Amino acid sequence: MVQDLRTDVLVIGAGPAGSMTAKWAAKEGAKVVMIEKRQEVGSPVRCGEGMSKEWLTDVGIKPGKWINVEVEGARIFSPSEKIFEINEKHAGNEVGYVVERDGFDKALAIDAANAGVDVMLKTAATSVLKEKGRIVGVTAKAFGEPFEIRASVTIGADGFESQVGRWAGLPTNIQMRDMDTCLQYRMTGVDCDTRYCDFYLGKVAPGGYVWIFPKDEGLANVGIGVQVSQIKTMAEARKYLDAWIDKHPAYAKGKKIDMVGGGVSISPPLKQTVTDGFMIVGDAARMIDPLTGGGIANGCIAGKICGTVAAKAVHAGDPSKEFLQQYEKGWRARLEEKLYRNWLAKEKLTTLSDETFDKIVDALQGVHLEKLNVHNILKAVRDKYPEVTKEFEAFL
Amino acid sequence: MPDKKRLHIESSGQLCIYCGACVGICPLNCIYLDETRITFDEKICTRCEICVKACPVGAIEIG
Numbered sequence: 001m002v003q004d005l006r007t008d009v010l011v012i013g014a015g016p017a018g019s020m021t022a023k024w025a026a027k028e029g030a031k032v033v034m035i036e037k038r039q040e041v042g043s044p045v046r047c048g049e050g051m052s053k054e055w056l057t058d059v060g061i062k063p064g065k066w067i068n069v070e071v072e073g074a075r076i077f078s079p080s081e082k083i084f085e086i087n088e089k090h091a092g093n094e095v096g097y098v099v100e101r102d103g104f105d106k107a108l109a110i111d112a113a114n115a116g117v118d119v120m121l122k123t124a125a126t127s128v129l130k131e132k133g134r135i136v137g138v139t140a141k142a143f144g145e146p147f148e149i150r151a152s153v154t155i156g157a158d159g160f161e162s163q164v165g166r167w168a169g170l171p172t173n174i175q176m177r178d179m180d181t182c183l184q185y186r187m188t189g190v191d192c193d194t195r196y197c198d199f200y201l202g203k204v205a206p207g208g209y210v211w212i213f214p215k216d217e218g219l220a221n222v223g224i225g226v227q228v229s230q231i232k233t234m235a236e237a238r239k240y241l242d243a244w245i246d247k248h249p250a251y252a253k254g255k256k257i258d259m260v261g262g263g264v265s266i267s268p269p270l271k272q273t274v275t276d277g278f279m280i281v282g283d284a285a286r287m288i289d290p291l292t293g294g295g296i297a298n299g300c301i302a303g304k305i306c307g308t309v310a311a312k313a314v315h316a317g318d319p320s321k322e323f324l325q326q327y328e329k330g331w332r333a334r335l336e337e338k339l340y341r342n343w344l345a346k347e348k349l350t351t352l353s354d355e356t357f358d359k360i361v362d363a364l365q366g367v368h369l370e371k372l373n374v375h376n377i378l379k380a381v382r383d384k385y386p387e388v389t390k391e392f393e394a395f396l
Numbered sequence: 397m398p399d400k401k402r403l404h405i406e407s408s409g410q411l412c413i414y415c416g417a418c419v420g421i422c423p424l425n426c427i428y429l430d431e432t433r434i435t436f437d438e439k440i441c442t443r444c445e446i447c448v449k450a451c452p453v454g455a456i457e458i459g
Contacts, residue, residue, distance in 0.1 A: 038431070046415055124430075161419035161429060173423055176446060181417050183452040228421065228450050235454025261415035261452040 002147040007033040007118075008314040009307075010137060010151035012125045012164050014041045017282025017299030017306075018157030019108035019117075020059060024307025025153075026116040030314045033149060034109075034117050035140060037124035042105030046262040048184060048223050048293075050197050050213040053096030055297045059304045061111075066103035068215045071096065072195045078361035079202035079354035086372055098197065098213045098221070104296075128154065128167045134276035134319070135168050153310040153319045155279050157303070160263045162284035170272055170280055176229035177350075178267035180208045180293060183237045184223025186258035191250035192220035200244065202357045206230035207350040208293070210244050212251075222251055225264055225293055227350060237261070266290040268343040269336050274324040281306045287335065291342035291349075298335055305330040345374055348392065359385045401443045404457045407434035411455035418447035418456060 011022040014036035022034040049068070056063065073087035113119050125138040129148065137150035156164035165172040192198075192214040200210040207227020214220045224241040231237070245251045265286045273280050281287070282299030289298060309327035313319045352360075360377070363384035369376045382389040405427075406412055412434060419427045419434075426440035427447060448456045 044414075159416075161416035163425065166425050174421065176421070176449065179417075179421055179450065181450050181452045228446070231449040234448060234451070234457065236449075237452035238454065259413065261413045261417060263415070263417035263420040263450060265420070 002142045002145045004148045004150070005033060006150045007031050008151065009033070009153045009155065009310045010035070010149050011117075011155045011157055012138065013037075013157035013159055013282075013284070014109050014112075014119060015105060015157060015159055015282060015299070016108050016296050017284075017287075017303040018155075019105070019112040020300045020303030021155055021157055021281055021307040021310070022117040023060075023108070023112040023115045024304045025310045025314075026112065026307075028308055028311030028315075030311040032112075032117045033120065033151070034112060035120045035123040035125065035149070037122070039122050040102075041109040041119075041121075042102035044260070045101045046260050047101045047296075048182075048211055048213055048221055049099050049101045049215070050211065050221075051096055051099060051294060051296045055301055059300045061108065061300065063097075064103070064107050066100045066107055067097045068100055069098040069194050071098065071197050071214070074197045074199060076361060077198060077200045078358045079204065080358045081200075082358060082361045082365065084361045084364045085196075098215055108300075125158070125164055128164065128278070135278035138164070152277070152314050152317075153279065153324075154277060155281060155306060155310060156284050157281050157299075158284050160265065160283045162280070165280045165284050168275055168278045168280070170270065170275060170278075172270060172280070172284065172286060174265050174267050174286065177207075177227060177347075178265060178290070179228045180225035180264045180266055181228055181231065181237045181261075182208075182223060182225045182264055182293075183241050183261045184211075184221050184259070185241070185245075185256040186215070186219070187222050187251060187254035187256055188219050190218060190220050190222070190254035192218070201349075202354040204244050205240055210241070220251075220254075222254075223260075227266070230350070264288055264293045264295070266293065266343070266346055269332070269339045272328075273331070274321055274328050276321045277319045279306050279310065279324055279327050281331075287331075287339070289339065289342055290346045298339075301334055302331040305334070341374070344394075356388055359388050363388075401458050403436060403438070403441055403443055403447075404459070405434050405436060405447075406455040406457070407432075411453050413453055413455075415452065417450045417452060421446050421450040 008030040011034040198212040208225030288295035426437040
């Protein structure tokens with residue numbers, strides 16, 4: 001028989017956003033329980049495993065054994081495979097590591113546990129407990145046995161397929177045009193370049209891209225994201241990825257040793273991420289960058305803010321929606337503008353023809369950009385193909 | 397609801413990779429993923445077919 005529990009802060013989900021939230025709440029003096037429905041933190045991996053690195057120090061993550069490769073830059077391939085190289089000098093935080101994602105998640109969970117968080121495995125939330133309109137915890141099952149966890153502050157960090165946010169009444173639903181469906185193979189015996197993360201744009205992956213993230217010499221994650229609204233028949237993500245691999249001998253000769261899939265939101269930020277006694281963070285809160293599909297950095301950055309505010313609410317004895325606005329305001333100040341700008345850019349990019357993609361990448365050949373942003377890219381494109389930038393007046 | 401169509405999720409592992417893409421996109425929140433088991437609530441499901449498109453491997457059929 002599992003005993004009912006009472007805690008200050010309850011975090012649902014032990015991914016990066018959950019562990020980061022739990023750790024910071026504990027560091028700020030709260031009693032924290034983090035529950036994870038699986039038997040193993042970080043597994044199975046559902047991730048391309050590429051991430052930026054500049055933000056790590058800010059949130060207190062030290063580089064560890066989970067790093068496979070530190071890349072020098074990224075290469076964007078247009079449909080005719082002209083290359084635009086983004087290097088560390090002008091991209092700053094946009095380049096970084098290819099990681100062993102399960103190791104990364106475990107390292108963060110270890111940090112959380114060492115900060116005092118109680119981690120419960122094989123424990124899934126089954127509904128939220130509400131009293132007088134306030135979320136006061138969850139009903140859960142641990143090893144199949146039902147019990148209750150009561151908390152002053154409950155936090156949903158349950159990832160892309162979040163249930164907890166919807167139970168709490170937050171509108172986390174996404175539109176078909178705001179989701180990419182993804183599939184990836186780990187391939188060995190391929191000719192990848194461990195200096196770069198590669199991205200292939202255009203009709204090879206409608207509304208998304210094909211990625212090559214090198215794990216080691218001859219070993220890479222080869223994946224695809226396709227916008228759901230652009231899919232016509234079943235299993236198209238797999239068909240597009242297989243077709244791309246077939247056309248690229250450097251990868252077609254490789255062997256698949258692993259396959260992962262999943263959904264990625266490419267939506268504008270949620271309008272509301274707190275309610276009485278409750279906050280939502282990470283992929284569950286649709287914090288994924290709509291342009292890159294990256295969610296780890298934003299989830300960790302917001303997680304630190306979320307955990308800190310949760311502890312403050314506990315100390316103040318006030319888990320009201322009004323008090324938790326500190327989190328809402330904090331993460332928005334840090335992330336919202338870029339999320340919204342990148343969502344607009346994504347909306348535009350998904351309408352471009354292969355010809356236009358080629359022109360954009362062609363115009364950037366040999367051009368020196370001081371700082372990499374949409375504005376500077378468009379200025380460079382305007383110099384060579386003024387007709388292309390007409391559609392982008394709003395960004396200039 | 398006029399309902400001749402049936403949603404079928406192949407979740408025995410022949411096709412399904414338990415990635416959760418269908419769970420996240422379902423506008424009615426009626427698909428559930430439990431480790432290696434996917435279920436859906438037939439009473440809530442409206443056969444909107446969004447999950448069919450969201451499935452990267454084609455494990456969901458309506459017919």
